[in-house]
Amino acid sequence: MPIIDEHTQQKPLEEAGEHLPLDGVRVLELGTLLAGPFAGRLLADFGAEVIKIEPPDKSDPMRHWGKNQKGTGLWWPIQSRNKKSVTLNLREKAGQEVFKNLAAESDIVVENFRPGTMEKWGLSYEELSKINPRIIMMRTSGFGQTGPYKERAGFGSVGEAMGGLRNVTGFTDRPPSRIGISIGDSLAALFATIGCLTALHERERSGKGQVVDTAIYESVFAVMESIVPDYLLAGYVRERMGNILPGVAPSNIYFTKDETYIVIGANSDGVFRRLCEAMGDPELAEDPEFKTHEARGRNQKVLDVRIEEWTKSLPSHDALEALEKKGVPSGLIYTAKDIVEDPHYQARDMIVNVEHPDFGEFPMPGVVPKLSRTPGQIKQPGALEMGEHNEEIYCNLLEISQNRLEELKRNNVI
Structure with missing residues (x-):
């Protein structure tokens, strides 16, 4: 048990x-x-x-x-x-x-x-x-x-x-x-x-x-989402794009002062405004190059550089804390160690110890869904x-x- x-x-x-x-x-x-x-x-x-x-x-x-x-x-x-x-x-x-x-x-x-x-x-x-x-x-x-x-x-x-x-x-x-x-x-x-x-x-x-x-x-x-109509109706073949989705910005990983990466997803207009507030740069949300979803998509690379300038100035914990206060979806890229130590995993029964005849307590993922x-x-x-x-x-x-x-x-x- x-x-x-x-x-x-x-x-x-x-x-x-x-x-x-x-x-x-x-x-x-x-x-x-x-x-x-x-x-x-x-x-x-x-x-x-x-x-x-x-x-x-x-x-x-x-x-x-x-x-x-x-x-x-x-x-x-x-x-x-x-x-x-x-x-x-x-x-x-x-x-x-x-x-x-x-x-x-x-x-x-x-x-x-x-x-x-x-x-x-x-x-x-x-x-x-x-x-x-x-x-x-x-x-x-x-x-x-x-x-x-x-x-x-x-x-x-x-x-x-x-x-x-x-x-x-x-x-x-x-x-x-x-x-x-x-x-x-x-x-x-x-x-x-x-x-x-x-x-x-x-x-x-x-x-x-x-x-x-x-x-x-x-x-x-x-x-695989819309790859077929993208091709048949728009003549577009989706290719490898690393950590981004073409035209969806900002949604990427960003380097921090303590030399780790965090994920930030703020591609909707309202969330982007909150991201700019977290960065201490609310005027950025009104910049014509970034104000709308389409504009951010066109200027994706430039925008990611601006955001990473901010994340590089802070340890990951401080950056994530600022983002959380403003309700911006973000998170650390977890290793197994991070998962094991995370209180939310524990509170949601996502690591359960089960008695094993050879190992004693054997840790394994909990049951999904709840x-x-x-x-x-x-x-x-x-x-x-x-x-x-x-x-x-x-x-x-x-x-x-x-x-x-x-x-x-x-x-x-x-």
Whole structure:
């Protein structure tokens, strides 16, 4: 259970007297690494019983990703929190039959294999829906389940490139850059989860499940704002612009006296006036070169120089304090150290300590979003051992005998 300290408002579920929103929803999570497992994590945070399935002879690589301490990748306890771990060999007929029995007792199947893999194993949506018409299959892949590229391998990095994100990330004089996290997979997981919850809601009316088909490149493209009409209607191809958005000013990072950077966003007219007051230069807001949004966009570089002259005269703390007093959106560019020490993160339960068998208190990001009456909960970190819940799931849920369970083990089915 989460460790409750003086900074956290999160209460154990028993104290809160509430049920989690997805209590009673059972999820079978297949696939590895990011997109599928992240979607499973989101569902588990809000109470779904997520059963993480790994082949008995090959663990999810996420168990070893990230900085490795005590033989555990430090990403794994976060990505697989609140989940139960079982092993099952879906390449074997006996394993496929066990999975069908699990699907008969479940609501959602999460998979992120290359399209055609589930069909090859005889576990297509069509087959599973014959067993359980209410089953929802959440399918995430590089390019989706249809179209000429469907059989291509597609990692998040490729989806970011073909979705348009890489082309606008970085500086004009350098090659396209990546964002420092696996944003393509994470976006796909978020859209897949939205689709899954939508399908669950629709099922209340129809009584039927359906396929949620999420492509990584489409998930990236979906957040790419107006790049298509910019091109088709205005003949403009958005390119890399570093830390600015063309025509949106001021919105940039600015160097300070203590040799750090702060972010300032003051591109609307009213906020810009308040920025000028914070800088002690209210007349600047009336200058024709900067008075309107369009004028500031035309004179973006000159304006940024004026603002940075001010920020360089102050330590970051003093500059941010002056900006906050005037209601100007601004902030320090946080490192992990800044995040850990920030009282707002603590007050909002965004770093939660969860008891771990090897690490003791294991810090991890809190649940997002915040629900006022039935908030999500982090009950446990990712299972340390593969198949930790085999007996609970196979013997209790499916009522497989101990003798049969041992036979499945001997035959490398579990």
